[in-house]
Amino acid sequence: MSFDRPEGLWLLALAVPILAFHFYRGRIRRLPVPTLLFWEQILVEEERISALRRLRHYASLLLNLLALSVLTSAVSEPRVRGLTRDPVRLALVVDTSPPMLAREPDGRSRLDRAREEARTWLDSCDGAALYDGQGLVEPFTDEIERVRRSLGELRVRPRSRAEEIVSDLRRTRPDLRVVFLAGGAPTPNRGWTEGVCVQAGEERFPTVRLRAARFGAEPVEERIVLRWNGEVLAERSIRGEAETVFEFGVDPSRHPGRRLELGGVLEAAFASPDAFPLDDVATFVVPPSAPPPVIVFHAGKPDPVLSSALEALASRGWIGERILVSLSRFDRVRSAIGEGTAVILDRCAPPEAPSGGSWLQLGAASGAELVRPVVTDWDRSGPLFDGVELTSLAVQRARLVRGGRPLIETASGPIATVERRAGLVFVALGFSADLAESDFALRAAFPLFLRNWFEWIRRGATRAFPTQASFGDAIVPEAEWLREGAYRVVGAQGESAHPVRGGEPIVPLWPGAVRISAEGREEFVAVNFFDSDSSDLARSTAPASDPAPLPRPWFRRIPYAVLAAAIVLALLLLEWFLYHRGWI
Amino acid sequence: MEFSDYRHYTPGDEIRYIDWNVYARHGTLFVKEFTAEENVHASIVLDVSASMSFGDPPKFEAAREVVAALGYIGLANFDTVSVYTFSDRLATLRRFLRGRARIFELLSELDRVEPGGSSDFRAAFSAPLPRLKGRSLVLLVTDFYDAGGLAEALHSLLSQRFEVHLIHLLAREEIEPQARGRYRLLDLESGRERDVTLRPDSVERYRRRFDAHCRELERTAREREVAYVRIRSDESIEKRILDVVRAGGILEKR
Numbered sequence: 067m068s069f070d071r072p073e074g075l076w077l078l079a080l081a082v083p084i085l086a087f088h089f090y091r092g093r094i095r096r097l098p099v100p101t102l103l104f105w106e107q108i109l110v111e112e113e114r115i116s117a118l119r120r121l122r123h124y125a126s127l128l129l130n131l132l133a134l135s136v137l138t139s140a141v142s143e144p145r146v147r148g149l150t151r152d153p154v155r156l157a158l159v160v161d162t163s164p165p166m167l168a169r170e171p172d173g174r175s176r177l178d179r180a181r182e183e184a185r186t187w188l189d190s191c192d193g194a195a196l197y198d199g200q201g202l203v204e205p206f207t208d209e210i211e212r213v214r215r216s217l218g219e220l221r222v223r224p225r226s227r228a229e230e231i232v233s234d235l236r237r238t239r240p241d242l243r244v245v246f247l248a249g250g251a252p253t254p255n256r257g258w259t260e261g262v263c264v265q266a267g268e269e270r271f272p273t274v275r276l277r278a279a280r281f282g283a284e285p286v287e288e289r290i291v292l293r294w295n296g297e298v299l300a301e302r303s304i305r306g307e308a309e310t311v312f313e314f315g316v317d318p319s320r321h322p323g324r325r326l327e328l329g330g331v332l333e334a335a336f337a338s339p340d341a342f343p344l345d346d347v348a349t350f351v352v353p354p355s356a357p358p359p360v361i362v363f364h365a366g367k368p369d370p371v372l373s374s375a376l377e378a379l380a381s382r383g384w385i386g387e388r389i390l391v392s393l394s395r396f397d398r399v400r401s402a403i404g405e406g407t408a409v410i411l412d413r414c415a416p417p418e419a420p421s422g423g424s425w426l427q428l429g430a431a432s433g434a435e436l437v438r439p440v441v442t443d444w445d446r447s448g449p450l451f452d453g454v455e456l457t458s459l460a461v462q463r464a465r466l467v468r469g470g471r472p473l474i475e476t477a478s479g480p481i482a483t484v485e486r487r488a489g490l491v492f493v494a495l496g497f498s499a500d501l502a503e504s505d506f507a508l509r510a511a512f513p514l515f516l517r518n519w520f521e522w523i524r525r526g527a528t529r530a531f532p533t534q535a536s537f538g539d540a541i542v543p544e545a546e547w548l549r550e551g552a553y554r555v556v557g558a559q560g561e562s563a564h565p566v567r568g569g570e571p572i573v574p575l576w577p578g579a580v581r582i583s584a585e586g587r588e589e590f591v592a593v594n595f596f597d598s599d600s601s602d603l604a605r606s607t608a609p610a611s612d613p614a615p616l617p618r619p620w621f622r623r624i625p626y627a628v629l630a631a632a633i634v635l636a637l638l639l640l641e642w643f644l645y646h647r648g649w650i
Numbered sequence: 651m652e653f654s655d656y657r658h659y660t661p662g663d664e665i666r667y668i669d670w671n672v673y674a675r676h677g678t679l680f681v682k683e684f685t686a687e688e689n690v691h692a693s694i695v696l697d698v699s700a701s702m703s704f705g706d707p708p709k710f711e712a713a714r715e716v717v718a719a720l721g722y723i724g725l726a727n728f729d730t731v732s733v734y735t736f737s738d739r740l741a742t743l744r745r746f747l748r749g750r751a752r753i754f755e756l757l758s759e760l761d762r763v764e765p766g767g768s769s770d771f772r773a774a775f776s777a778p779l780p781r782l783k784g785r786s787l788v789l790l791v792t793d794f795y796d797a798g799g800l801a802e803a804l805h806s807l808l809s810q811r812f813e814v815h816l817i818h819l820l821a822r823e824e825i826e827p828q829a830r831g832r833y834r835l836l837d838l839e840s841g842r843e844r845d846v847t848l849r850p851d852s853v854e855r856y857r858r859r860f861d862a863h864c865r866e867l868e869r870t871a872r873e874r875e876v877a878y879v880r881i882r883s884d885e886s887i888e889k890r891i892l893d894v895v896r897a898g899g900i901l902e903k904r
Contacts, residue, residue, distance in 0.1 A: 099836065
């Protein structure tokens with residue numbers, strides 16, 4: 067027999083005062099009575115049962131000593147071979163890799179099965195720590211309910227290092243029994259392992275290319291359902307070979323009335339779900355294939371060079387509808403400025419902050435005026451200046467442009483910049499198309515620059531978030547949208563708010579289209595699970611684990627200190643009851 | 651003879667006592683009742699044994715007040731009042747007092763009495779109690795801690811044609827003992843001592859025995875057609891006297 071807390075045995079010293087009180091009779095007090103007649107009759111009765119009474123007298127002492135023993139045992143925590151059991155201290159490691167979302171034959175996911183198994187272990191332990199595939203979730207604690215709660219909050223994350231955590235724990239925490247909950251029976255699966263949405267420069271519309279793979283079973287004919295903005299667009303068949311490439315051209319002419327040219331969310335899903343639904347759907351955000359509409363605001367008279375350049379671009383199909391309008395009519399036209407609209411400000415500035423569109427300001431009048439500045443450099447590798455040569459650009463006068471990323475540099479500073487404000491893209495040139503300011507409009511570079519700008523807009527220049535993200539990774543903005551406030555995120559598993567500062571990163575819990583919105587704008591991000599390693603569920607690398615022990619009966623789950631306190635209370639109540647009944 | 655009340659006529663009543671005027675008015679027969687003045691001799695016997703000094707307030711103080719009040723009632727009604735004390739023998743305090751003015755004499759005598767000795771009813775009432783012609787009452791104020799001799803004492807008094815009233819005086823502490831723990835009990839009359847542990851069950855047994863003792867006294871009184879009343883020393887003097895007067899019918903029987 068040993069004690070976990072031997073210092074608790076000092077409580078036994080309380081037996082001394084208990085014994086002293088019991089055997090010390092104290093000073094007897096005198097009590098006058100009118101007659102001893104009745105008392106003597108009672109004493110005669112009591113003497114008849116005195117032997118038994120003496121025994122009962124010791125019963126009181128026994129109850130007190132018993133209560134003290136229980137208290138002492140509660141504090142000192144004795145260990146008796148064969149009577150008490152060693153405490154069970156667990157380190158529960160739950161694999162949270164994506165394959166844990168595979169469904170077992172009973173319809174539950176492997177993660178749910180692992181949770182259930184972990185709860186059984188928790189029923190039989192005295193303390194536990196909880197780890198997921200990323201690391202420590204709940205430090206070791208004897209508050210089992212806390213571990214249970216954390217267990218319920220576990221989510222699947224990519225790149226699990228659960229096995230590494232298990233071996234670390236075995237090496238560094240010999241005091242803990244490590245229980246690894248992972249994997250399951252091999253499951254045949256098929257799904258998308260790669261995917262891309264591309265549009266070459268000469269192509270009129272984008273094409274979606276997907277790679278499907280089948281694991282652990284014979285190839286079969288698979289039906290693919292294509293959805294455009296959530297509605298069924300078409301159905302196709304593929305032969306589910308080990309590696310099958312599936313292509314779909316997002317051609318608006320083949321689906322009239324569905325407005326594919328405006329862009330949207332395309333889903334390619336296997337018609338019949340399998341045990342691992344994570345890779346059964348591929349999602350893409352398809353950019354618009356239609357040329358952007360253009361609105362030109364001018365101070366009173368449109369620039370003829372700019373107008374002819376736009377006319378030339380329109381005749382080649384690079385831009386859509388053109389509206390040339392005086393800035394004084396801004397209020398009437400502003401409702402026509404949509405998300406994909408290109409807006410050119412010809413030597414003027416908007417009267418109020420714009421709420422949509424992409425903006426090009428020619429002849430920005432914000433900075434100091436420069437006379438015959440020499441262009442020293444420009445953004446040669448950027449999309450706006452692809453094929454544009456500005457080496458001998460003759461600028462008669464220009465203004466410095468402040469803020470944003472420089473596009474054209476002079477010795478005195480930038481005379482062209484690109485800047486994002488409130489999720490919109492502003493390109494500002496410190497000189498206009500007016501020939502009195504530069505010869506830019508006479509050069510072939512001018513329509514090329516405009517075409518680059520329109521193409522850049524069409525391909526999503528205004529976007530803050532990427533169009534694609536990998537499942538499990540945080541979706542982070544690539545360009546500034548919000549400085550303060552929160553993004554509202556709607557995904558396959560509900561809606562949430564993500565503050566820009568100090569908030570949780572946006573990590574979707576399920577693949578699919580994620581809608582991110584703020585300040586009246588919205589963007590879609592396609593989240594896909596393209597991971598052939600995790601998709602192949604036929605392999606199982608999880609080491610075999612011990613079966614969970616039988617759960618403890620309910621009374622073993624009550625803390626011993628609580629149980630001991632209840633016993634002591636019961637003993638004292640028993641003594642009080644027996645005393646008042648005259649039995650002790 | 652003095653008119654005292656009316657009552658309904660019942661067969662056998664004297665026809666001459668029917669009030670015909672009332673009959674003429676109400677059509678119902680009523681007979682008139684009369685009370686006769688007679689000489690009453692009240693002998694008040696006060697227990698002065700040591701057990702009467704028990705209680706808070708002491709039973710003896712309460713008993714003295716009761717005796718004084720009863721004495722005054724008697725004297726105020728021009729009855730003859732004698733007061734005796736007894737423990738193991740009967741002693742005369744004052745005899746054949748008559749008239750309201752004698753109350754002060756009685757009170758000063760009562761003041762001088764102190765409790766002591768043990769009670770012995772048999773010895774105290776072995777000799778005949780002096781009595782006068784006419785109705786004679788004996789009002790016995792005691793705590794009855796010599797129950798064995800009570801029967802003989804009652805027999806003696808009743809055979810002398812006394813109308814006996816038993817006034818049982820108790821202290822709250824002897825009805826409901828509050829003490830718990832180890833005590834050395836001292837018998838106030840015999841001086842004997844006994845060590846006991848007063849536990850709730852012991853006290854409960856005492857209470858049952860004491861109740862039985864009181865019920866036995868009541869039964870004895872009822873069997874002998876003797877008035878019996880129980881009063882407590884911690885009650886007010888008014889309540890004690892009213893209880894005595896009502897239970898014994900002392901005023902009505904005069």
